[in-house]
Amino acid sequence: MLADKAYDADRIRASLREKGAFAYIPPKANRRSKPYFSTWLYRERNLIERFFSKLKHFRRVATRYDKLAENFLAMVQLASMRLWLHRL
Incomplete structure (x- = not known):
């Protein structure tokens, strides 16, 4: 943990x-x-925390407008792809 x-x-x-x-x-x-x-493992944890912070900037993800789990997961995936593409 x-x-x-x-x-x-x-x-x-x-x-x-x-x-x-x-x-x-x-x-x-x-x-x-x-x-x-392990300092290396702790640094990796920091990367994950920063990713979730960036993911919460998407209003639809942060407020969870989608009621169905499948729709919410799809929105999280789209937001993740957008963050990934923006980084490239």
Whole structure:
């Protein structure tokens, strides 16, 4: 699980460990024992967050005008293609 520094708590890490998941959470500065943290994986998470932020600029996606899941997914795909083409 990828999360922000706000989720750096021993109880959250223990809960994830019980469920068989790995916690990739950056440690807080005041933490005594710093657990393993992948900076590369955290950067990839940032890319995904920025993509969703750009996707929400499309009014139809942000407000979810479409009632059917298929129509909403189609609009998300169209918006994604438009963002991708704009980048080229």
